[in-house]
């Protein structure tokens with residue numbers, strides 16, 4: 246980060262009493278918060294409080310992330326836990342309203358597209374507290390996804406919109422939101438660039454799982470569209486076909502997916518390893534080491550691109566359309582033969598991740614300084 250001088254110092258001093266409240270709750274939000282919290286900390290003049298809604302509560306879905314990403318413990322955990330969308334979001338609204346009332350932040354920062362993002366936006370907006378939305382402008386154009394509804398509400402009710410990619414900025418423009426939006430780059434890119442060397446030095450996951458570089462596929466599945474019992478059964482069948490073609494698959498299982506797997510009393514074949522969710526550093530190292538990533542997660546799709554691993558996305562559409570255009574991600578359904586063929590093609594094809602791809606990725610996701618751009622903009626905007 247470049248040093249701050251002169252007029253900037255005076256401007257920053259003017260907002261030295263400003264208070265920012267970040268709201269997080271689900272696993273990917275802890276990852277997004279980490280570089281932003283660090284960038285705010287580096288500016289050193291702002292009070293930054295963090296509230297955890299408790300949407301994710303298992304230690305390996307939450308606490309581990311705070312530890313590994315060296316995040317300070319949240320100032321408050323609302324412990325809302327699981328429930329229907331209304332139940333979970335309703336509890337968050339009540340808790341957040343009380344938190345904002347007590348803390349009186351100058352701005353609330355929300356992240357991504359989860360129910361915690363939705364609740365943060367609504368609770369703050371109704372108290373007339375300005376909201377800044379990080380990872381704004383993403384669209385799948387599929388309103389059956391709960392995340393799409395959360396994104397639409399968050400973007401239209403927030404006052405400052407931080408778009409990670411030119412496509413997301415364009416989406417905001419198409420909805421008449423350009424005057425509140427700025428292009429920042431992607432904070433998840435910042436997080437990967439900062440943490441991959443730490444992961445390489447610290448993580449022993451490759452040895453523990455006895456996998457070899459480029460000799461396995463990494464699978465993650467948690468979207469409602471794939472975790473209905475019938476859908477998941479088909480998908481597991483498709484994964485078995487891939488395993489049958491000779492590629493070992495490592496599948497860290499999200500709690501939502503685990504519940505359905507238990508319900509189905511599913512026993513995986515040899516070569517399909519179902520394991521607990523991985524901590525962040527292990528996960529990014531596994532993504533980097535994999536021959537292919539097979540996922541329905543938005544974040545994991547991008548992390549695969551950032552770490553030069555081809556990805557197959559188990560969905561009918563993606564918000565991260567650039568990865569498809571660049572030819573490093575492709576969409577697939579749960580057809581076993583098609584999935585096995587796509588994997589075989591990738592393994593046999595040329596490696597497309599050359600220097601040119603690095604420049605192309607940077608032109609979409611920034612150069613790893615999105616969090617610094619956001620921290621500075623927040624300060625200027627608070628004036």
Ligand code: UD1
Nearest residue numbers: 271272300301302303306327328358359360391392500501
């Ligand atoms: C949420 C987000 C999704 C994000 C994902 C990352 C919404 C609508 N969805 O989905 O956008 O990609 O987080 O993981 O906000 N559970 C546990 N322990 C936990 C957390 C969840 O057992 O720590 C179980 C519960 O049974 C819960 C289910 O997983 O009902 C789903 O959790 P929930 O937070 O509702 O949504 P996710 O599927 O994690």
